[in-house]
Amino acid sequence: MYQYDNETFHHHNFDQSNLQDGELNGCIFEQCSFKGASMEEMTSTGCQFIDCDFTGAYLNASLHRGSAFTNCKFSGTNLFVVKFEDCKMVGSDFSNAALDGLTITGGDWSYTNLRHANLSKQNLRGIRFLEADLFGCDLQKSDLRGADLSRVQLGQCKLKGADLRDAKLEGIDLKGLDWQGVRMDVEQAVLLARSLGAKVG
Template sequence: MVRSKQVVKAARRPQVRLPELVAFADGELAPDGDYDGLEFRDTDFAGQDAGGARFMDCALTGCALDETALRHARVLDCVLTGVRGVGTDLAEASLRDVELVEARLGGVQLHGAVLERVLVRGGKIDYLNLRKARLKDVVFEDCVLVEPDFGDARLERVAFVGCVLKAADLTAATLVDVDLRRAAELDITRGVDRLSGAVITHPQLLGLAPALASAIGLRVTGTD
């Protein structure tokens, strides 16, 4: 009897079930603040400092996060819908059981962050910085990632489903059970030699062939 072999372990998606929420009424976020069971709707948090804060069982809808400082924050069992912003600082933050839906973000700092059971669905993120981050059970679905930086990051059970990856950087990254087969577009400009541990399709392999050849020093020429 031949036993079927699983090609790649599937990412586990978050199962967020929010309780009845209370509207946030404090006006501004605070460093090391504790936010539990709150709804933040159409709130402008631009430039505010919530470093080290904890968000648990919260919903953020239509909020502005331009230059919002959330370094070392913990975001647990939360749903973020339609958030927007440039330069949001989530460096060394922890995101667990989080859904990020239809976000419009640019220059988000998530270097050194830990993401576990996170779903990024829809929207567009430019210049996403995930250097030295740890991603486990993360799904990027039907979104656009422009020049995402996964340098020196660890990706385990990460899937790209209907996702457009433009000019991705995988320099020194470690990939384990990373599923790229259903990516709508796969463009890796650096670190293509780090794809060990990922699974791609035959057409994707052909598209990556020039970059792979360059990475291993293989010259491809005609016979003349």
């Protein structure tokens, strides 16, 4: 068990480090490398990770509250049953990351790469996904009410049973999606109908 409070690290190498079961509070990590690090069951609160590399790291069962992971690499990272609560994830890349059991509550996930992620049955209400890449994601039965999906890449997404009421859908190619079983509000239904060539009103 370890604890870091309000510390700052620049260009620090944490590769292969054992950072399990610790607490990080109000710390700043800028351009640090955590490749292959063991970070299971650790907790971050109000921390900033800027341009950090978590390639191949193990963050399973970790908890992050109000932290920021901006422009970070999570390629091949183990994020099994990780919880992100009100975190800022702008510009981060989750290519080939293990996301099973991931829990996202609130926060800003704009410009993230979440291609082919399994986000089914998730409570994603009100989350900002502006211009995120969700190509091929499984969003079946997810609650996306009030989410900002402006200009999101939703190609080949599975949406059956998802709830999109009050979500922002500007800039999305609605014609190429399978809307079977999707819940939407009247404004969205009109938008979809017009995208398919219908004259509404």
